[in-house]
Amino acid sequence: MxxxxxxxxxxxxxxxxxxxxxxxxxxxxxxxxSHTPRPPYPEELKYTAIDENGVEVTRTLPTLGKEHQNGDDEEIILSVVIPSYNETGRILLMLTDAIKFLKEKYGSKWEIVIVDDGSTDNTTQYCLKICKEQFQLDYRQFRIIKFSQNRGKGGAVRQGFLHIRGKYGLFADADGASKFSDVAKLIEAIKTYETSGTNGKTVKPVVAIGSRAHMVNTEAVIKRSMIRNCLMYGFHTLVFIFGIRSIKDTQCGFKLFNRPAILKIFPYLHTEGWIFDVEILILAIRKRIQIEEIPISWHEVDGSKMALAVDSIKMAKDLVVIRMAYLLGIYNDNKKC
Ligand SMILES: Nc1nc2c(ncn2[C@@H]2O[C@H](COP(=O)(O)OP(=O)(O)O)[C@@H](O)[C@H]2O)c(=O)[nH]1
Ligand SMILES: [Mg+2]
Incomplete structure (x- = not known):
């Protein structure tokens, strides 16, 4: 016994x-x-632009929340962050579309911040040239942050958002796959929900994300290669299993945030790779930030920078890591990275 x-x-x-x-x-x-964003190099805390006299200048970036301290204090309604990696072939169309809309809608109360993520094709010089010669814009509207070393799309978007001045911040892909004027729909969605209280003044954090979910059976998606569509379905299943169930399209490169949402999300973001969109949404859900998914127009643009096989495996791994890291307390949503 x-x-x-x-x-x-x-x-x-x-x-x-x-x-x-x-x-x-x-x-x-x-x-x-798990991942911690690498601290920015000194040159990544500066922007390059064209000054009033048409001369190229490099200046210190404003810091989110403290932008009035260095005299950068014009009123900006919308800041647009464009992560760009070797985009000399695609960005002109996107910028033409965006700038036309921004001028018509907001006069001069907007800015574009291009984040050149260590491109090897002179993206920065190309953008400065078209900014000066084609669009005649100076540092008030058009700034470029140049990384000396590639960080990944998430790292570029994060760094851009930490140095914008707008009441709203949008990130948009450089390939012009989305119709830029759809940003008006996203702003409307945020405006509907952001004020609360009887005086209608308290601004709540709200995120509006562009969505291609309504296009699943349309030609735009069917036209994509079978392998890409299979990987997309596999990825969606994994995202569903690992916790984001209320959002149909997590990966659309067209997302808008109001300022309280920017302050609650971007300083806390760990992921620098392609999967950063999912971490943004996980953070928003954990912090009870309202997320509105808005159908937008979208078309496939050639020249994708994704290496399908390698990047898909990396995204799947990163997705599991993000989910587990929050579960195990390795990522803390109240600690800035
Ligand atoms: N910062 C950064 N952006 C990138 C990188 N690779 C792609 N991008 C940008 O991410 C956006 C979407 O890229 P794209 O290649 O069109 O991806 P796809 O639409 O998912 O196939 C574009 O603005 C690219 O310039 C990268 O390594 N770093
Ligand atoms: Mg694309």
Whole structure:
């Protein structure tokens, strides 16, 4: 009898030890794969632009929340952050569309911040040239942050958002896949929900994300390669399993935030790769920030920078890491990165 008891106790101890070892290994693994954005190099805290005299200048970037401290204090309604990696071939069309809309809608109360993520095709010089010669814009409307080393789309968008001045901030892809004027729909959606209180003044954090979910059976999606569509469905399933169930299109590169939402999300964002959109949404959900998904126009543009196989595997891995890191407390949504 005593021997039997000893065996059972021993079995329980072994099971318990195995369980603890498993939890520790998972923790260690997630910890090892978790990500902290690298601190910006000094040159990444500056922007390049054209001054009033048509001369190229490099100046210190304003800091989110403290932008009035360095005299950068014009009223800006909409800031547009464009992550750009080797975009000399695609960005002109996007900028033409965006600038036309911004001028008509907001006069001079807008800015574009291009984040050149270590391009090797002179994206910065190309953008400065068209900004000066084609659009005649100066530093009040058009700024470029140049990274000396590639960080990934998430890292570029994060760095851009930490240095904008607008009441609203949009990030949009450089390929012009979305119709820029659809930003008006996103702003309307945010305006509907952001004020609260009887005086209608308290501004709540709200996010409006462009969505292509209504296009699933349209030619724009069917025209994409079968492999890309398969990977897209696989990815959506994984996103669903790992916790985002209320949002149909997490990956659309056209998302708008009001200022309270920007302050609650971007300083806390860890992910610098393609999957950063999912972390933005996880943070918004955890912080009970309202998210509105708005159907927008979208078309496939050639020249994608995604390496389908490698980037898909990386995205799947990063998705699991983000989810687990929040679950295990490795990522803390109240600690700035
Ligand atoms: N910052 C940064 N942006 C990138 C990188 N790769 C792509 N992008 C930008 O992300 C946006 C979407 O890229 P794209 O290649 O069109 O991706 P797809 O539409 O998902 O196929 C574009 O504005 C790109 O310039 C990168 O490594 N770093
Ligand atoms: Mg694209």
């Amino acid at each position: 005593i021997e039997l008891r000893f065996l059972v106790d021993n079995k329980n101890t072994v099971c318990f030890t195995l369980f603890v070892a498993l939890v520790l290994s998972v923790y260690l693994l997630v910890y090892l794969f």
